[in-house]
Amino acid sequence: MRKLWGRASSSNVMKVLWTLDELGLPYERIDAGGAFGKTKEPGYRAMNPMGLVPTLQEEDGWALWESNSIARYLCNAHAPDSPLYPRAPRARAAVETWMDWTLGHVTSPMVTIFFTHVRLPEPQRDWAAEKKAREDAGRLWKIVDAKVTGQRFLCGDDLTLADIALGCWVHRWFALPIERPDLPKLAAYYEALKTRPGFVTHVALPLE
Known part of the structure; x- marks a missing residue:
């Protein structure tokens, strides 16, 4: 199961959650950032050197950060024909x-x-x-x-x-x-x- 690291109240996390829902992609969200911590831990910094949220982690462990980049990646990798991100x-x-x-x-x-x-x-x-x-x-x-x-x-x-x-x-x-x-x-x-x-x-x- 892919994982999305980030607290639900973050505007940047909201963008990715909305994109995942629009594309019908399954995911597990893990609270991170703010009062939830985790973002300063070495394991998290290995995925996201900025120590911010969100971070997307695919099932094979590959990770991506920056919310707009994550949204574009999700469309390119999992829904290339989606009108969310037109090809033309x-x-x-x-x-x-x-x-x-x-x-x-x-x-x-x-x-x-x-x-x-x-x-x-x-x-x-x-x-x-x-x-x-x-x-x-x-x-x-x-x-x-x-x-x-x-x-x-x-x-x-x-x-x-x-x-x-x-x-x-x-x-x-x-x-x-x-x-x-x-x-x-x-x-x-x-x-x-x-x-x-x-x-x-x-x-x-x-x-x-």
């Missing part, structure tokens, strides 16, 4: 563009907002940084709002890895107790994501 070069490039955009642009401000409201104790909360991050994130979400006008998902009417990469942050944007610009197409996109059982099971959860 331009369609695939579009998916990868949004995956990279999420990692390079959306993650930083959203982490600041999320940690300020959920993870950090009150004395450590920097509300000026939160305000700037919320303004930056709002500008980025306007790009998504424009992109999904007239289509269900980021790259058309089929779910792809682009949506899986972005989905956790979409949920947190709407679930956090913050002021948000009125973006009706983004809200409709959030509702479309909720039609996917893997999103509901692994991503659209109470914030912790």
Whole structure:
């Protein structure tokens, strides 16, 4: 049985869990990271030198880390014809563009907002940084709002890895107790994501 190392509350672990469910692949999840520890142990560092989560371990012991790489690998290795990761070069490039955009642009401000409201104790909360991050994130979400006008998902009417990469942050944007610009197409996109059982099971959860 393949194993996925990582706590369920990690946004990066959520991406892989959702991908595994979309592809119908069996797995065992092992709590690791945060309060669960394990990531500093030599055995774990041999699989993942960064000591972060998630790490995917296949049945033969081969391991892979970095959530976007794991998601792409799962499609390539176990479901090469899945629409999650289309083969056509331009369609695939579009998916990868949004995956990279999420990692390079959306993650930083959203982490600041999320940690300020959920993870950090009150004395450590920097509300000026939160305000700037919320303004930056709002500008980025306007790009998504424009992109999904007239289509269900980021790259058309089929779910792809682009949506899986972005989905956790979409949920947190709407679930956090913050002021948000009125973006009706983004809200409709959030509702479309909720039609996917893997999103509901692994991503659209109470914030912790």
